[in-house]
Amino acid sequence: MSSASSVIPRRWTGILDRYRAWLPVTDKTPSLTLCEGNTPLIPAHQLSDRVGTQVFFKYEGANPTGSFKDRGMVLAVAKAKEEGSRAVICASTGNTSASAAAYAARAGMEAVILIPDGYVALGKLAQAMMYGAKIIAVRGNFDAALQLVREVADEAGLTIVNSINPYRLQGQQTAAFEICDALGRAPDHLCIPVGNAGNISAYWMGFCAYAEKGVVPNRPRMHGFEAAGAAALVKGEPIEHPETFATAIRIGKPASAELALNAARSSGGGIYAVTDDEIREAYRLIAREGVFAEPASAASVAGLLSLHRQGVIRSGETVVCVLTGNGLKDPDNAVAVSQTQPMVVDCDRRAVAAALGVGR
Amino acid sequence: MSSASSVIPRRWTGILDRYRAWLPVTDKTPSLTLCEGNTPLIPAHQLSDRVGTQVFFKYEGANPTGSFKDRGMVLAVAKAKEEGSRAVICASTGNTSASAAAYAARAGMEAVILIPDGYVALGKLAQAMMYGAKIIAVRGNFDAALQLVREVADEAGLTIVNSINPYRLQGQQTAAFEICDALGRAPDHLCIPVGNAGNISAYWMGFCAYAEKGVVPNRPRMHGFEAAGAAALVKGEPIEHPETFATAIRIGKPASAELALNAARSSGGGIYAVTDDEIREAYRLIAREGVFAEPASAASVAGLLSLHRQGVIRSGETVVCVLTGNGLKDPDNAVAVSQTQPMVVDCDRRAVAAALGVGR
Numbered sequence: 001m002s003s004a005s006s007v008i009p010r011r012w013t014g015i016l017d018r019y020r021a022w023l024p025v026t027d028k029t030p031s032l033t034l035c036e037g038n039t040p041l042i043p044a045h046q047l048s049d050r051v052g053t054q055v056f057f058k059y060e061g062a063n064p065t066g067s068f069k070d071r072g073m074v075l076a077v078a079k080a081k082e083e084g085s086r087a088v089i090c091a092s093t094g095n096t097s098a099s100a101a102a103y104a105a106r107a108g109m110e111a112v113i114l115i116p117d118g119y120v121a122l123g124k125l126a127q128a129m130m131y132g133a134k135i136i137a138v139r140g141n142f143d144a145a146l147q148l149v150r151e152v153a154d155e156a157g158l159t160i161v162n163s164i165n166p167y168r169l170q171g172q173q174t175a176a177f178e179i180c181d182a183l184g185r186a187p188d189h190l191c192i193p194v195g196n197a198g199n200i201s202a203y204w205m206g207f208c209a210y211a212e213k214g215v216v217p218n219r220p221r222m223h224g225f226e227a228a229g230a231a232a233l234v235k236g237e238p239i240e241h242p243e244t245f246a247t248a249i250r251i252g253k254p255a256s257a258e259l260a261l262n263a264a265r266s267s268g269g270g271i272y273a274v275t276d277d278e279i280r281e282a283y284r285l286i287a288r289e290g291v292f293a294e295p296a297s298a299a300s301v302a303g304l305l306s307l308h309r310q311g312v313i314r315s316g317e318t319v320v321c322v323l324t325g326n327g328l329k330d331p332d333n334a335v336a337v338s339q340t341q342p343m344v345v346d347c348d349r350r351a352v353a354a355a356l357g358v359g360r
Numbered sequence: 361m362s363s364a365s366s367v368i369p370r371r372w373t374g375i376l377d378r379y380r381a382w383l384p385v386t387d388k389t390p391s392l393t394l395c396e397g398n399t400p401l402i403p404a405h406q407l408s409d410r411v412g413t414q415v416f417f418k419y420e421g422a423n424p425t426g427s428f429k430d431r432g433m434v435l436a437v438a439k440a441k442e443e444g445s446r447a448v449i450c451a452s453t454g455n456t457s458a459s460a461a462a463y464a465a466r467a468g469m470e471a472v473i474l475i476p477d478g479y480v481a482l483g484k485l486a487q488a489m490m491y492g493a494k495i496i497a498v499r500g501n502f503d504a505a506l507q508l509v510r511e512v513a514d515e516a517g518l519t520i521v522n523s524i525n526p527y528r529l530q531g532q533q534t535a536a537f538e539i540c541d542a543l544g545r546a547p548d549h550l551c552i553p554v555g556n557a558g559n560i561s562a563y564w565m566g567f568c569a570y571a572e573k574g575v576v577p578n579r580p581r582m583h584g585f586e587a588a589g590a591a592a593l594v595k596g597e598p599i600e601h602p603e604t605f606a607t608a609i610r611i612g613k614p615a616s617a618e619l620a621l622n623a624a625r626s627s628g629g630g631i632y633a634v635t636d637d638e639i640r641e642a643y644r645l646i647a648r649e650g651v652f653a654e655p656a657s658a659a660s661v662a663g664l665l666s667l668h669r670q671g672v673i674r675s676g677e678t679v680v681c682v683l684t685g686n687g688l689k690d691p692d693n694a695v696a697v698s699q700t701q702p703m704v705v706d707c708d709r710r711a712v713a714a715a716l717g718v719g720r
Contacts, residue, residue, distance in 0.1 A: 011401050011542035034650050035400030035419070041371050042395050059395070062422050064651065066688055106650030112716065117704050126691035129698035130647040136715050140707030151709045156718040182371035287490040290394050290466030292425065328426055328688035331486035338489035344477050347500030349511045355496050356472065358516040 012038045015071055015174040016078060022177065022209060023075060023170055032078040032107055034064035036071060037174055041182045041320070044289050047301065051308040055319045056187070057286070058179055061293055061326030065127060067248075068199060068324045069099035071175060072168030077103035079167050080159035087112060089158040091145040093120045094248060095325060097135075098127035100161050105131045112158060114138055114145040163255045169202040176206025179320055180216045187220045188317035191307070193299035193324055194224035194271060195249030197233065197260035203322070204263035220320070222269040223312075224260055225303035227296075231273040233257055245333065246279050248296035248325060278302035280337055292327030292334070300324075372398045375431055375534040376438060382537065382569060383435060383530055392438040392467055394424035396431055397534055401542045401680070404649050407661065411668040415679045416547070417646070418539055421653055421686030425487060427608075428559060428684045429459035431535060432528030437463035439527050440519035447472060449518040451505040453480045454608060455685060458487035460521050465491045472518060474498055474505040523615045529562040536566025539680055540576045547580045548677040551667070553659035553684055554584035554620060554631060555609030557593065561619035563682070564627065580680070582629040583672075584620060585663035587656075591633040593617055605693060606639050608656035608685060638662035640697055652687030652694070660684075 012018070014033030016025050039062045044055040060068035077100070080088055087110035090100050097113040104111035113128050117137035128135060138145050146162065153160045161168070180186050186207050192200050200222060210216045226234055227244030232254055239252030254260065264271045274282075282301035286293050300321040307313050327334060345351040372378070374393030376385050399422045404415040420428035437460070440448055447470035450460050457473045464471035473488050477497035488495060498505050506522065513520045521528070540546050546567050552560050560582060570576045586594055587604030592614055599612030614620065624631050634642075642661035646653050660681040667673050687694060705711040 012398075033402075035402050038372075038398070038400075040395030040398075040424075042393075059424075062424075064400075064419075064422075066686070102650045102652070105648050114712070115702065117702075122695045123691045125702070126694040126698075127652055127687070129700055130644075130652055130687065130694040131650065132648060132698075132700060134700060134716075135702040136712060137702045137704045138707045138712065139704065144707050148707070148709060148712050152712050152716065152718070155713060156716045158716075284490075288465050288492060290424070290462045290491065292462070292487055292490055326426075326686075326688060327487070327490065328686060331483045334486040334490040335482050338486075338492075340489055340492060340494060342475065342477075342485070342495040342497045344497045344499065347498045347504050347508070349508060352474070352496060352498065352508050352512050353515060356494075356512065356516045356518075358512070 014074065015171065016074060019174045019177055022173070024167070029082045030078050030107065032074055032081070032103065034070065034074070034102060034106055036063050036074055037178060039063060039178065041179060042291060046289055047285065051304065051313055052315045053313055053317045053319060055304065055321060057291055058175060058320050058322045059291060060175065060322065060324050065098040065102045066326035066329055067095040067099065068172065068175060069095045072171035073099040073103045073161060075171035076161045076165045076167040077107050077109065080161070081107045081109060085157065085159040086110065087158045088161045089114070089149055089153055090160065090162045091142065091149045093142065094124060095329070096162065097125065097133065101128040101131035101133035104133065110134060112136065114149055116140060116142050116145050163196055163198050169198055169205065172199055172202030173206030173209065176203045177210060180210050183318065186211065186216045186218045187320040189223060189313060189319045190220040190322065191223045191225065191300040191304045191319060192322040193249050193296050194226045194233065194260060195251040195254065195296065197254035197256040199324065200224040200263050201256045201259035204267065219267060222263045222267040223303055223307060224264055224271045225274050225299040226271065227279065227299060228273040228275045233260060233271045234273045245276050246296040246299060248294060249299060272303060272306065274299055274302040274306060278306070283337060286323065291323065293323040294325035294327055294329045295333050297323035297325055374434065375531065376434060379534045379537055382533065384527070389442045390438050390467065392434055392441070392463065394430065394434070394462060394466055396423050396434055397538060399423060399538065401539060402651060406649055407645065407664070411664065411673055412675045413673055413677045413679060415664065415681060417651055418535060418680050418682045419651060420535065420682065420684050425458040425462045426686035426689055427455040427459065428532065428535060429455045432531035433459040433463045433521060435531035436521045436525045436527040437467050437469065440521070441467045441469060445517065445519040446470065447518045448521045449509055449513055450520065450522045451502065451509045453502065454484060455689070456522065457485065457493065461488040461491035461493035464493065470494060472496065474509055476500060476502050476505050523556055523558050529558055529565065532559055532562030533566030533569065536563045537570060540570050543678065546571065546576045546578045547680040549583060549673060549679045550580040550682065551583045551585065551660040551664045551679060552682040553609050553656050554586045554593065555611040555614065555656065557614035557616040557620035559684065560584040560623055561616045564623035579627060582623045582627040583663055583667060584624055584631045585634050585659040586631065587639060587659060588633040588635045593621060593631045594633045605636050606656040606659060608654060609659060632663060632666065634659055634662040634666060638666070643697060646683065651683065653683040654685035654687055654689045655693050657683035657685055
């Protein structure tokens with residue numbers, strides 16, 4: 001076999017490799033990767049025109065399991081393996097379970113997922129099932145499932161990879177690094193959905209780390225958006241029964257509340273609420289740019305439009321809206337929200353032409 | 361605002377920009393992009409061990425709409441816009457419709473999708489609906505829908521973006537370019553699913569273009585895999601009623617038959633059939649590597665295992681298996697194929713511990 005010395009291999013090998021110096025990765029950490037990260041920063045032309053400045057989407061739906069969770073999970077699972085754990089465990093009905101199952105499979109470990117019995121459609125578990133996770137449905141609610149995870153993990157020799165695992169946020173910082181690497185600086189504003197409040201905290205850690213080391217000269221103002229029916233941080237108290245169609249941020253007791261509030265405060269940003277109607281409208285606007293995100297992702301764009309109305313965003317500034325997950329995670333909501341439905345016509349040239357408005 | 365001159369912006373801007381010199385892109389071609397391409401080349405560790413050589417997945421499910429179709433569609437839609445067309449049209453029940461609708465939305469054009477009425481679940485159309493395509497269900501079968509597309513396109517001033525559009529294959533070449541750029545050479549073998557036979561033809565065009573210009577010193581052997589129930593090329597005749605659970609390659613009359621046969625022949629490869637059982641087993645194996653692909657994608661891995669049994673793959677060689685689409689496109693098959701199903705237990709520490717095999 002010959003080799004082509006004139007071409008430099010430039011294969012993307014994942015975030016643990018690319019951002020090794022910024023993460024708690026040692027020589028003993030397994031080189032775990034599904035080539036996560038390296039997600040596109042997509043210019044949002046129509047939105048940019050509308051708000052009079054440069055808007056980008058950071059599209060995290062392009063990650064291996066379709067959400068931003070992969071950035072934290074690759075590190076959490078790699079460290080679990082490094083520490084000799086035989087399996088990981090989490091309570092999750094969605095993106096976290098998919099990501100945990102994928103990286104456990106990749107690492108040759110077992111994944112155990114606890115879900116509340118009867119509340120999760122099988123389709124939502126398709127990924128975890130396909131990756132070979134052991135799924136246990138407990139006769140109780142989500143909080144009870146999470147409590148059981150905490151109780152059995154030690155005894156069973158399992159590493160918890162719910163958000164209480166500190167490596168999760170550290171891995172999630174890498175999305176901020178990528179934005180800075182792509183733009184050559186930090187944006188002026190970051191708009192991001194807030195559910196458990198971990199992701200906004202992780203981005204802020206990442207932007208601060210880059211700024212402190214002089215990689216970029218600036219830090220963004222951090223704007224986090226909760227769904228109005230699950231706005232624990234905005235209201236300053238836990239929400240017992242959170243409600244929103246954006247299921248990925250339907251969380252009433254955000255685990256990283258203090259970190260998130262601090263990120264908003266120290267950056268000159270804020271935490272705000274957006275209504276389901278605003279989220280739904282933003283979900284459609286994103287699709288009209290050619291991008292299909294899951295409903296929760298649209299909270300960032302709903303928030304941007306709200307900030308624009310309030311005059312917070314100035315002309316000439318750069319805004320990045322984080323789109324946290326792939327729209328394919330939730331096809332049912334897409335069908336429900338779409339304003340176009342198929343029209344049925346006869347199998348005939350004139351019928352189709354008429355439907356297109358060109359018939360005679 | 362300050363700028364960081366020490367950091368070189370390295371934002372990926374899509375295939376028309378990155379591979380401009382290799383594509384029919386002129387100064388008049390719109391800069392259309394959803395940042396397609398740049399998809400990961402993921403080492404397949406378990407498969408590599410099994411076949412005794414280095415195996416990679418080219419994971420096309422990471423594209424904006426979740427399939428390889430985006431590479432050809434971005435070029436087809438950009439050229440349609442350049443040529444003054446007001447809208448695009450195609451007959452499709454799956455990946456092509458999603459891609460056409462996304463790029464039309466992005467380009468500010470209309471997309472018209474013709475489908476056979478009653479044969480397509482709404483969930484499969486979630487993407488096209490969300491992107492705002494006009495969907496027309498005709499009372500007839502798929503072939504009739506495609507025939508109507510041909511008949512009405514001219515009269516209605518619409519550009520056809522089904523595979524008869526020549527730009528589609530030209531855009532799809534870029535996946536071959538990316539593989540070469542990542543490895544520094546072409547692989548020794550490329551394994552790829554074959555449905556309409558366009559993609560294998562496009563990859564071959566791409567590998568040949570790079571080799572002819574001396575970018576890489578070699579060309580791969582091209583191995584294409586049809587589903588046994590839809591193996592028109594293997595059997596040498598059209599299949600009237602193609603059958604396979606891998607819907608994306610359930611095609612009985614491949615449009616690019618001659619090009620595909622030529623690619624296989626001139627590269628020292630071949631076109632082969634793999635059974636649904638082999639595809640199903642490969643679909644599971646891919647997931648055990650941590651990667652979730654749609655069923656049709658697994659034909660490439662089923663084929664690799666078959667070639668390995670026949671001694672075609674030699675130790676030390678590099679193999680790339682193309683995974684054409686995202687597993688999230690087809691959650692129902694994932695649930696059906698999974699060997700693990702949730703087990704239901706009481707909401708109790710001992711019950712969960714017992715389920716985990718650590719109870720007393």
